[in-house]
Amino acid sequence: MLENIRVVLVNTSHPGNIGGAARAMKNMGLSRLVLVDPLDFPSHEADARASGASDVLEGAQVVGTLEEALVGCNLVLGTSARDRRIPWPLLDPRECGQKSVEEAGQGGQIALVFGREYAGLTNEELQRCHYHVHIPSNPDFSSLNLAAAVQVLSYEVRMAWLAAEGQPSKVEKQEVNSVRSADLATADEMESYFGHLEQTLVAIGFLNPEQPKHLMARLRRLYGRSSVNRSEMSILRGILTETQKVARGDAHKRKD
Structure with missing residues (x-):
């Protein structure tokens, strides 16, 4: 044509x-x-x-x-x-x-x-x-x-x-990692993450468990809009784990 x-x-x-x-x-x-x-x-x-x-x-x-x-x-x-x-x-x-x-x-x-x-x-x-x-x-x-x-x-x-x-006028970006990385994190995986996140925020003093001020509810809404996949979840969990290690190290130094 x-x-x-x-x-x-x-x-x-x-x-x-x-x-x-x-x-x-x-x-x-x-x-x-x-x-x-x-x-x-x-x-x-x-x-x-x-x-x-x-x-x-x-x-x-x-x-x-x-x-x-x-x-x-x-x-x-x-x-x-x-x-x-x-x-x-x-x-x-x-x-x-x-x-x-x-x-x-x-x-x-x-x-x-x-x-x-x-x-x-x-x-x-x-x-x-x-x-x-x-x-x-x-x-x-x-x-x-x-x-x-x-x-x-x-x-x-x-x-x-x-x-x-009938051809698309834009090319959708796709991840080139494993098939699993393209899957969204499941509800139970997200719940486990939120528990990990809350523990970490308490450990670094960002969240006061006595006065949470709806912080976790707001974070849940934020992540709910983000459509986190499993590959991204692994990254986020890794960041929390390393943050907790630093928090524990700082706590030991203050005791010493």
Whole structure:
């Protein structure tokens, strides 16, 4: 599906931006790059900025006109940083990603078109697009770097693709120790721990058994919110044991 989505850069003046765009694309799983009349390409600077996405640069198609870049496309979305006073269907980046993936999933060929660093796309070029896409940046500083703009839309495309494929958009962290360490401590293990904890707090003088002031009840609530597993319980019990040893040593010194 993602191979049906091409990124088109029009008349890019700085080769580093081409490399940065290639890196942004590869980060998000896009690979088809089309360059319309770039001022400096191929370039060592583009290779350097690509930082591992050299395959995207090597596979880039270089054409002379936007018309050539859009051959075969069923959906063309052009980025615009400002109001051109042209009544045209407008999408935000999220809608752009969803629309792109929806059309690509049906076999359509999609083009995400980005203009020149200094002036964006011309009105004539924007009129060749089915939709305009505006990134809602800070109005006091709205001009995005070209590679950054490519990153924003590529990210939204990937998020929409993950949703369409039923894949998670975040990776859950899991412990890599034994299976037992992932199990939560049982109620009886927690009770044993609370007994150990109370003894230790008394030994170091933090808890006065004559005036407990609901300290243990509050600690129970705290640990209850923490979902302590057995590996963590072993650590906590070890800390209490060592604390008790120090407390006993201090008590002996005071007697001496």
